[in-house]
Amino acid sequence: MSRILRPFGVFAPQGDVARFSVSGTSPAPFLRSGRQWSGSNLPHEPTRHVIPVRSKVSPLPYARVTRLKNREHFPVLVIGTGIAGLTTAFVLASAGVRVLLVTKAADPRDCNTFWAQGGIIYEGEGDSPDSLIADILRAGAGISNEEAVRFLASEGPRVVKELLLDEIDVPFSTTEEGELDLTQEGAHSLPRIIHAGDATGRAIEVSLLNRVKEEPNVTLATEVTAIDLLTTHHHPGDIQIRYRLANECVGAYILDNQTKEVYTIFADYTVLATGGIGQIYLHSTNTRHAIGDGIVMAHRAGARIMNAEYVQFHPTALADKKANHFLISEALRGEGARLRNQKGEYFMEKYAPELKDLAPRDVVARAIVEEMTTNKDEFVYLDLANFYNGHEPIADRFPNIRKACAEIGVDIERDPIPVVPAAHYFCGGVLVNTAGETTLSRLFSVGETSCSGLHGANRLASTSLLEGLTWGYYAAHSIREKLQSAAPVAEPGIRRALSSRPAGIGAVAPSTVATIPDWQPSGSANLEDPALILQDWTAIQNTMWNYVGIVRTYERLKRAAADMSQLGYRLEKFYHEASISKSIVELFHGQRMAAIVASAAIRNPTSRGAHFRKD
Numbered sequence: 187m188s189r190i191l192r193p194f195g196v197f198a199p200q201g202d203v204a205r206f207s208v209s210g211t212s213p214a215p216f217l218r219s220g221r222q223w224s225g226s227n228l229p230h231e232p233t234r235h236v237i238p239v240r241s242k243v244s245p246l247p248y249a250r251v252t253r254l255k256n257r258e259h260f261p262v263l264v265i266g267t268g269i270a271g272l273t274t275a276f277v278l279a280s281a282g283v284r285v286l287l288v289t290k291a292a293d294p295r296d297c298n299t300f301w302a303q304g305g306i307i308y309e310g311e312g313d314s315p316d317s318l319i320a321d322i323l324r325a326g327a328g329i330s331n332e333e334a335v336r337f338l339a340s341e342g343p344r345v346v347k348e349l350l351l352d353e354i355d356v357p358f359s360t361t362e363e364g365e366l367d368l369t370q371e372g373a374h375s376l377p378r379i380i381h382a383g384d385a386t387g388r389a390i391e392v393s394l395l396n397r398v399k400e401e402p403n404v405t406l407a408t409e410v411t412a413i414d415l416l417t418t419h420h421h422p423g424d425i426q427i428r429y430r431l432a433n434e435c436v437g438a439y440i441l442d443n444q445t446k447e448v449y450t451i452f453a454d455y456t457v458l459a460t461g462g463i464g465q466i467y468l469h470s471t472n473t474r475h476a477i478g479d480g481i482v483m484a485h486r487a488g489a490r491i492m493n494a495e496y497v498q499f500h501p502t503a504l505a506d507k508k509a510n511h512f513l514i515s516e517a518l519r520g521e522g523a524r525l526r527n528q529k530g531e532y533f534m535e536k537y538a539p540e541l542k543d544l545a546p547r548d549v550v551a552r553a554i555v556e557e558m559t560t561n562k563d564e565f566v567y568l569d570l571a572n573f574y575n576g577h578e579p580i581a582d583r584f585p586n587i588r589k590a591c592a593e594i595g596v597d598i599e600r601d602p603i604p605v606v607p608a609a610h611y612f613c614g615g616v617l618v619n620t621a622g623e624t625t626l627s628r629l630f631s632v633g634e635t636s637c638s639g640l641h642g643a644n645r646l647a648s649t650s651l652l653e654g655l656t657w658g659y660y661a662a663h664s665i666r667e668k669l670q671s672a673a674p675v676a677e678p679g680i681r682r683a684l685s686s687r688p689a690g691i692g693a694v695a696p697s698t699v700a701t702i703p704d705w706q707p708s709g710s711a712n713l714e715d716p717a718l719i720l721q722d723w724t725a726i727q728n729t730m731w732n733y734v735g736i737v738r739t740y741e742r743l744k745r746a747a748a749d750m751s752q753l754g755y756r757l758e759k760f761y762h763e764a765s766i767s768k769s770i771v772e773l774f775h776g777q778r779m780a781a782i783v784a785s786a787a788i789r790n791p792t793s794r795g796a797h798f799r800k801d
C-alpha cells in the first residue's frame with residue numbers, strides 16, 4: 187500500500203503557507219503562488235454516455251469499537267468521522283502519528299458526509315483558481331475571508347487529486363473514455379464538480395473509512411460522545427495554573443453512550459470535526475447527530491465563534507415527513523430542472539432574472555417561501571421531467587433521488603417533485619485559520635464545525651466537502667509539524683520517533699494534565715424522561731424554524747432569544763440534577779447552539795447572504 191508521506195513533500199507547504207494570526211494581529215500575506223490550471227491537465231469533455239459509478243465501494247464490518255481507558259493519552263484526538271475528521275486522522279496516521287478517532291454514532295458512516303449527493307469541486311474545462319475564487323466570493327456576499335477562499339481554490343483541487351483520486355481512489359463517475367464526469371451546480375460559472383452518481387458523499391466516506399480502518403495508528407471508538415473539552419483554565423485542580431494567561435485544550439471528557447461512564451482523555455492536540463447544526467431546526471436535511479456539539483464545547487472553553495447567524499437553507503428537500511426531508515440535489519437544477527408553484531407558474535425568473543433556477547441557495551429558498559406564503563401552499567414543485575438536459579438517462583444520473591421519490595409515489599421521470607426548504611449547512615462555526623487552528627491553543631477545528639470565513643454569508647454549492655478535505659489535510663500537516671518540533675527527527679524514522687518522543691514543545695506537559703480532575707457527576711437523578719426531552723426539542727426546533735429561519739425580523743429574533751434563554755435557565759438546572767446521558771447532553775447542547783445562532787442573528791441588522799432580515 188502506498189503511504190501518504192509523499193504529499194507532505196510534494197504539495198504541503200514548506201513553511202511558505204501563510205497562517206492567520208490567532209492572536210488577532212493581521213494575517214501574514216498569502217505567499218504560496220496559486221497553481222495555474224492549463225488545458226493539458228484538464229479532464230476531457232464528457233461524452234453522452236456516462237457510467238454512473240465506476241465500481242461499488244466494498245462494504246466493511248464497522249464494529250471496531252474500542253473501549254476507552256480513563257486518563258489515556260494520545261498525541262491527537264479527532265472528534266467526528268465525516269470527511270473532515272477522517273481526512274485529518276488518515277493523513278496523521280499515515281505520517282506515523284497515533285490518533286484516537288471518536289464518533290457518537292454507532293456506525294461511523296452515520297454523518298452528513300455520507301448523505302452528500304451532488305459532488306465535490308475539482309476543476310473544469312477552461313477553469314482556473316480565479317474563476318472559482320470569483321464564484322465563491324459572489325456567493326459569500328462580501329464577507330468571505332479572501333485568504334481562505336484563495337487557499338481553497340489554490341490547494342483544494344490538488345488535494346482532491348492527491349488524496350481522493352490518486353491515494354484513496356474514490357470511485358467517481360467517469361465517461362466511457364474513463365475521464366471524470368463533470369457537472370455544474372447553482373452559481374458555478376462552469377461544470378467543475380465531480381460526483382459518484384448521486385451518492386458522492388457515500389463513495390468518499392466509505393472509501394476514506396476503508397483506508398482509516400487499515401491504519402494501525404488509528405484507534406476508532408464508536409458510540410462515545412465528547413461532552414466537554416479539557417482546558418487548563420476550565421478544569422485545573424491546580425490554582426497556580428489558573429493564574430497563567432494562556433489557556434490550552436488538553437483533550438476532552440468522553441461519555442460512553444452505553445455504560446454512561448465518562449472518560450478523561452488527554453491529547454496534545456484536539457481536533458473538532460463534529461459537523462453542522464441542522465437538527466436545531468424543525469426541517470433539516472442533516473443527520474440526527476448534527477446539533478453543534480463541537481461549537482458549543484469550543485464556545486464554553488473560550489474559543490471564538492464566528493458568523494453564527496448564517497445558516498444556509500437548502501431550497502429543495504422532499505416535502506414529505508416520512509422521507510425525512512431527503513435532499514433533492516441542486517444538480518437537478520444544474521441539469522435543467524425548474525421550480526414552479528402549484529398554479530403551474532415557473533417563478534424563478536421573477537426573483538432572479540439572470541440566474542433564474544441557478545440562483546444562489548438563499549435567493550431560491552426565499553423565493554420558494556414567498557411563493558408558498560402568497561399562495562398558502564405547503565410546498566412547490568421541481569419539474570425535472572420536462573426540462574432535463576443531462577447526458578444520461580434520469581434513472582442513471584439520479585438513482586437515489588429517484589428511489590426516495592418513488593417511495594412516496596413520485597416518479598421523477600414523469601411527475602413534478604414536491605419540495606420545501608430545509609436547514610442544510612452552517613456557514614459559521616469555530617474561527618480557524620488555514621491550518622485549522624482555533625483561538626484556543628492546541629484546539630483545531632475542521633469541516634462544517636469550523637469557520638474559516640470561506641463561505642462568508644453563504645456557501646457556494648459543493649464547497650463544503652472540499653473544505654473538509656482541504657482543512658483536514660492541512661490541519662494534519664500542521665499538527666504533525668508541531669509534534670515533530672518536540673523531537674525533530676529526519677524521515678523515515680518519524681513513526682518510531684513520534685511514538686517514543688519526550689514531552690516537549692509539541693506535547694502537553696505531564697504536570698499540566700496531572701491537575702485535570704476526572705469528570706465530577708453533578709447530578710444523580712434519573713430524569714431521562716423521553717416526554718420531557720421530546721418537548722424541549724420541539725420547543726427548540728419550532729422556535730428556530732419560525733423565528734430564526736429563512737425570513738427574520740427583530741421581533742421574531744427577540745422572542746427566540748428570550749425563549750431560548752428561559753429554556754437554558756431551566757435546562758441548566760435539569761443538567762445539574764440529572765445523571766449524565768447522551769440525550770441529556772445533546773438537549774443541553776442543542777439549546778446552547780440555538781441561543782448562539784439567535785443571539786448572533788439579533789445583533790446583525792444587515793440582510794446578507796443566508797441571513798435575511800425583513801425589517
Ligand SMILES: Cc1cc2nc3c(=O)[nH]c(=O)nc-3n(C[C@H](O)[C@H](O)[C@H](O)COP(=O)(O)OP(=O)(O)OC[C@H]3O[C@@H](n4cnc5c(N)ncnc54)[C@H](O)[C@@H]3O)c2cc1C
Nearest residue numbers: 266267268269270290298299304305412461633634648651
Ligand atoms: C443531504 C446533504 C447533502 C449534501 N450534499 C453536498 C454536496 O453534494 N457537496 C458538498 O460539498 N456538500 C454537501 N453537503 C454538505 C456536506 O455534506 C457537509 O458539510 C460535510 O459532509 C460535513 O463534513 P464534516 O466532516 O464536517 O461533518 P459530518 O460529516 O457531519 O461528520 C460529523 C461527525 O461528528 C460526529 N459527532 C458530532 N458530535 C459529536 C460528539 N459530541 N462526540 C463525538 N462525535 C460527534 C458525528 O457523529 C459525525 O461522525 C450535503 C449535506 C447534506 C446533509
